[in-house]
Amino acid sequence: MGAIMSRKIKFNVLDFCIVLFAILTILSTFFWKDIRSKLTFDEKNAEYSFIVTGLTKEAAEGVSVGNNLYFSEDGTFAGKIESVSTEREIRSVSLVDGEKAEYESDFYILRCKVDIKGKEKENGFYIDDRYFTVPGKKFSLETDSVKLFVEITSINY
Amino acid sequence: MKNRKSVNNVNKKFTAIDLLICLLFLSAVVYMGIRIFQNEKLKDESNVSFDVSFVFSEDNKEAFKIGDIVLTADGKDEVGKITNVSYSDVTEKNFDLSVKEEIISEDIFEDSSEIIENDFSNEQKETETSKALVTETVIKGYVNVTLTVVGTLEYDNGKYYLNGSSFKIDDEIEITTKNYSSFGKCISISSLKENTKSE
Numbered sequence: 450m451g452a453i454m455s456r457k458i459k460f461n462v463l464d465f466c467i468v469l470f471a472i473l474t475i476l477s478t479f480f481w482k483d484i485r486s487k488l489t490f491d492e493k494n495a496e497y498s499f500i501v502t503g504l505t506k507e508a509a510e511g512v513s514v515g516n517n518l519y520f521s522e523d524g525t526f527a528g529k530i531e532s533v534s535t536e537r538e539i540r541s542v543s544l545v546d547g548e549k550a551e552y553e554s555d556f557y558i559l560r561c562k563v564d565i566k567g568k569e570k571e572n573g574f575y576i577d578d579r580y581f582t583v584p585g586k587k588f589s590l591e592t593d594s595v596k597l598f599v600e601i602t603s604i605n606y
Numbered sequence: 607m608k609n610r611k612s613v614n615n616v617n618k619k620f621t622a623i624d625l626l627i628c629l630l631f632l633s634a635v636v637y638m639g640i641r642i643f644q645n646e647k648l649k650d651e652s653n654v655s656f657d658v659s660f661v662f663s664e665d666n667k668e669a670f671k672i673g674d675i676v677l678t679a680d681g682k683d684e685v686g687k688i689t690n691v692s693y694s695d696v697t698e699k700n701f702d703l704s705v706k707e708e709i710i711s712e713d714i715f716e717d718s719s720e721i722i723e724n725d726f727s728n729e730q731k732e733t734e735t736s737k738a739l740v741t742e743t744v745i746k747g748y749v750n751v752t753l754t755v756v757g758t759l760e761y762d763n764g765k766y767y768l769n770g771s772s773f774k775i776d777d778e779i780e781i782t783t784k785n786y787s788s789f790g791k792c793i794s795i796s797s798l799k800e801n802t803k804s805e
Contacts, residue, residue, distance in 0.1 A: 464623040471630040478637065543700065572681045573784050581681030585669065585787040 483578065490568040495606035496531070497582060499590075499599035501559040502538060509535045509557035511595040518563060521589040521596060525577045528565030530592075535559050559597070567606070574606050652761035653798040655689075658781055658790040660751045661696055667749040669786040676755050677782045679769040686757015688783075696748040699740050752793065753781065766795060 477484060518527040540554040567576040574582045586601045662669060676685040765772035773779050778789050 461623070464621075464627070467627055468623065468630065471627065471634070475630065475634050475637070478634070543698075570681075572677055575681070579680075581677075581679070581782070581787075583681070583782065583785060583787050586782075587789075 490570055492566050492568055493606055495565050495567055495574055495582075495604060496562055497528070497565065497604040498560065498562050498602045500602050501597045501599050502556070504535075504557045504559055504597075506555070506557060508595050508597075509559050512559060512561065512592060512597070516592040518590045518592060520580065521591050525579065526565075527576060527580075527588070527590050528563035530561050531564050532562040533559065534561075560602075561599075569606055574604055650761045651758050652766065653757070654686075654759050654761075654766060654795060655754060655756045655798060656759075656766075656795040657793045658753050658755065658779060659793045660753075660781075660788055660790040662749055662751050662788075664747050664749055667693060667751055669788065670751065670753055670781070670783060674783040674785070676757060677784070679780045679782050679787070681782060681784075684757070685759065685768065686755045688753050689756045690754035692752045694750040694752070696745045696750050697742045698745055700743050753790070755781070756798070761797075 512530065512533055514530055514533055516530045518530065519525065520527050536558050537553045538556045538558050539551050540556075541549045541551045544550055565576055567574055567582070568578060569575075572581070576582055580588065582601055582604055584601050584603055588599055588601070590597050590599050660670075670688055670691060672688055672691055674688045676688060677683065678685060760767035765774070767773075768779055773792055773795075775792055775795060777792050779792050780787060780789050
């Protein structure tokens, strides 16, 4: 009877190992890209700058140093704002004689520098393994109070 | 003997754990099957050459260079290579009112000389006046940049795909390299048919 019991317990442990192995195999198949990325690339600090045009005064004033930024798409953390500068947007109109006249519009230009952690891969810098970040890229970001359609102007990492 | 019989019974029993193992392996097989099936459903690939036009500020006109590798928008896959970059002025059409004033004054002068014109000459004059009125001026500080990209795009049912979306001439597409990314307008696309392959 004792032999039967011990044999039964041994069988269960083996089963457990097989189940565990099977689960790990399946999970690694699902997440092999993430696992590879985590093992291959180290996280590093970066600083990127962006510009936003056509903002209202209220929206421009709603962004300040220390604000956290998130990608509107999925709420991924996009960094912490380190510096902010705003200026009135200069626009131009064509006059009837063909000349151009420039004027200060009611809209604002916002420039920010943001600190972020990400990974440098073969082709460039990624935020959260998903957002390929190079100058010219446009993202929809938001703080707790303002939504911004930003254009990346530079990135240093 | 009785004990031996019960041992055999225990060994033959199909337990819940056995069922779990079967389910796990079955799901693994199904998952792999789905992946393979999806791969089979991937669109054909076609070697193409396409031109994309951008308007850049003067100081940013060299954002894309010949030889730059074009990537997908997520930066993960290569699409092709920039084989040519050309620049042209950005222009706009303006009404030159000074020309109109000159024409009006000419008309007054001609009227005073009692020159009788037929309908045909009037129509011709109107066209000439319209042409003279509209002038093309160069917008300073901006450059029209046109890239030629030679690479491989997904192709399905007469549509070329880049970044998961189909595009044709006049559509906006995102061109991404290691150094820069921007949306431009596709102005031409042609297949390099001899190299078309299927995945």
